Amino acid sequence: MMRQTVLAKAEEVKETKTRIQQYSVLAVASLQKVRAAQLQGLRRKLEKDAHLQVIKNSVVKRAIIECKNKPGLENLDEHLSGANIFLFTNLNPFRLVLLLEKSRMKATAKTGDIAAFDVTVPAGNTGMPPGPVISQLGSVGLPTRIEAGSVWVTRDTLVAKKGDAISMNLANILSKLGIKPVEIGLTLKAVYDDGQIIARDQLQVDLKAALQSLKDAHSQAFSLALHAAYPLPENITSLLYMAHNQAYGLALNAEMPTPDTIRDLARKAYAQMLSLKKRLDAADKAKPSPSPVQKG
Numbered sequence: 001m002m003r004q005t006v007l008a009k010a011e012e013v014k015e016t017k018t019r020i021q022q023y024s025v026l027a028v029a030s031l032q033k034v035r036a037a038q039l040q041g042l043r044r045k046l047e048k049d050a051h052l053q054v055i056k057n058s059v060v061k062r063a064i065i066e067c068k069n070k071p072g073l074e075n076l077d078e079h080l081s082g083a084n085i086f087l088f089t090n091l092n093p094f095r096l097v098l099l100l101e102k103s104r105m106k107a108t109a110k111t112g113d114i115a116a117f118d119v120t121v122p123a124g125n126t127g128m129p130p131g132p133v134i135s136q137l138g139s140v141g142l143p144t145r146i147e148a149g150s151v152w153v154t155r156d157t158l159v160a161k162k163g164d165a166i167s168m169n170l171a172n173i174l175s176k177l178g179i180k181p182v183e184i185g186l187t188l189k190a191v192y193d194d195g196q197i198i199a200r201d202q203l204q205v206d207l208k209a210a211l212q213s214l215k216d217a218h219s220q221a222f223s224l225a226l227h228a229a230y231p232l233p234e235n236i237t238s239l240l241y242m243a244h245n246q247a248y249g250l251a252l253n254a255e256m257p258t259p260d261t262i263r264d265l266a267r268k269a270y271a272q273m274l275s276l277k278k279r280l281d282a283a284d285k286a287k288p289s290p291s292p293v294q295k296g
Contacts, residue, residue, distance in 0.1 A: 027050075028086060057081065097203050117162050119181040
């Protein structure tokens with residue numbers, strides 16, 4: 001019996017070693033509060049991008065020791081505690097994190113679970129008949145009335161804020177109302193990628209902030225290249241436009257007639273003529289009229 005157990009473990013180690021060699025990335029995720037049904041759903045969602053497998057930490061540690069051609073892999077050992085699931089993939093680790101975020105699923109709450117968002121019970125028919133449920137709803141702050149043989153919630157009511165722990169009473173009520181306030185998914189503890197261990201805090205990506213940072217950097221680089229008159233495919237049109245405007249303004253101020261400036265030069269001369277005529281007319285009107293003596 002012991003021999004069979006040893007052989008089975010050796011086979012597990014061999015299989016794990018083969019997978020580590022097969023993929024460029026090995027990720028460790030905690031199984032805490034991940035339920036079997038949700039895990040199966042995650043496997044289906046990620047089957048094209050990653051192989052997910054629950055393996056004993058001791059098996060993985062032994063396989064890591066045998067993977068001599070994976071420099072730095074032994075540093076993953078410090079993250080191998082508790083119940084874990086291992087993800088084998090060739091994806092960029094940050095893309096893997098984004099896929100895991102997208103694959104998170106809403107689930108009914110159990111006592112002590114943390115609300116993933118502000119939880120509001122909408123006004124309307126609960127579909128439940130009057131009885132003990134009225135006091136149960138009231139215990140979590142839901143105002144009710146009885147109408148047409150059913151219990152109704154009279155107004156939209158916030159029952160938990162994001163980050164709040166869900167009480168036993170609230171978990172029971174939300175389950176009856178079909179409201180799922182918890183998000184289930186895998187949270188990576190660490191990732192091995194091309195000789196580097198990337199820890200959990202380094203894997204967190206604020207997409208909006210990152211995108212805004214890229215936009216700001218692009219804008220600053222574009223402005224710098226434009227003011228330095230450094231020609232690039234991205235700014236050559238703007239540089240030509242600026243050069244044309246500067247040359248045009250120079251030619252116009254120098255009153256240099258060209259096919260491009262002749263019309264504006266003519267307009268400028270015409271405007272100057274009108275201005276001069278107006279001033280001459282005003283000067284003529286300002287002259288005093290000759291006296292009768294002067295006329296004689």
